[in-house]
Amino acid sequence: NGLKKHFPLKSGLFGGKKGYVYAVDGVTFAIDKGETLSLVGESGCGKSTVGKAILRLIEPTAGEVFLAGERIDNIPISQLRPMRRRIQVVFQDPFSSLNPRQRVRDIIAEPIVNFGLAANGSELDDRVAELMDKVQLPRDAMKRFPHEFSGGQRQRVGIARALAPGSDIIICDEAVSALDVSVKAQIVNLLSDLQDELGLSLLFISHDLAIVEHLTHRVAVMYLGKIVELADRRTLFATPHHPYTKALLSAVPVPDPTAKRQRIILHGDVPSPINPPSGCRFHTRCPFVFDRCRSEEPQLRRVAGGQMSACHLDEVPDVAVIPKAA
Ligand code: SF4
Ligand code: MG
Secondary structure, three states: OOEEEEEEOOOOOEOOEOOEEEEEEEEOOOOOOOOEEEEEOOOOOOHHHHHHHHHOOOOOOEOOOEEOOEEOOOOOHHHOHHHHHHEEEEOOOHHHHOOOOOOHHHHHHHHHHHOOOOOOHHHHHHHHHHHHHHOOOOHHHHHOOHHHOOHHHHHHHHHHHHHOOOOOEEEEEOOOOOOOHHHHHHHHHHHHHHHHHHOOEEEEEEOOHHHHHHHOOEEEEEEOOEEEEEEEHHHHHHOOOOHHHHHHHHOOOOOOOOOOOOOOOOOOOOOOOOOOOOOOOOOOOOOOOOHHHHHOOOOOEEOOOOOEEOOOHHHOOOOOOOOOOO
16 A cells, blocks of 8 residues: 655765665555456566565565555564465566575475474475375475476476475565566466466466456556556457556557557656656656646546556546657
8 A cells, every 4th residue: 555665875876965766666555365467568667676565575665564564564573474475476587596506305495494384204205295186296396306307397496496385475576577488477377277176366466467367357457656547457468548558458468460569669768766857757758748747746546447446537528639759
């Protein structure tokens, strides 16, 4: 609720003025039990920072985080264990997030031991074997080291480790981005099977809308530290509202060669989060920009399609919606 993360800049960078990177600047969403919410946007939009702030890998600057109604953003670090047990993470790079010197068995056993979830060695072995089955890895893989596996298999180990403490929510931060397309599909299918089986909630952080479409229930689109559109999957992909969402979607190839999708090509780079544009943060790149966008910040509110969108456009029906010349 209203989550913010402003990273202070070293003084002196701005001629002595105090500066901040406004990485996350007031983000609000909820995830239901058994639901997947995807956080999408270009790199640097703040989506990973949201994940890290929820996990308390970084301290949020402002806002609140609740887990099943209980506030968890202000729990002292020394008392984070019960929360850590319930929220786990799978990172992009299984090559660096798995300890190369540990056998797979020990990697998966570690959280079970740390949280004191096995009474003895044989219970621990049973639990690890069960997790290997869940992520569809052969049990004899337990004796091997991460480098002996392919990227996709390593990510299965990462998922088994995330499931090990009996978590309720898994944050997948670009968890399939480094994998080959066919392997991506396998891991996405695995996540969605595990969700059905265990009632897991997933926060799926990705820059790849084509992948998101296959597993998500809802999508939150981020731009420069803010959510600009929040919609269920069907609405977002069929009738996107925000110009930024439309631009992102128009870059996703459509399998049907006869299908037409309006192409919106964005010019210029994402502006710096150190000094974000006034008004609508997207105004420097929006093909539909008009005067009001430069001075007044649009709020996230419900629009005709049923989704939430932060854009002035349909508040002013008399403004002609004609893209400006590129
Ligand atoms: Fe574009 Fe204006 Fe809407 Fe921002 S508020 S997305 S600049 S039309
Ligand atoms: Mg990231």
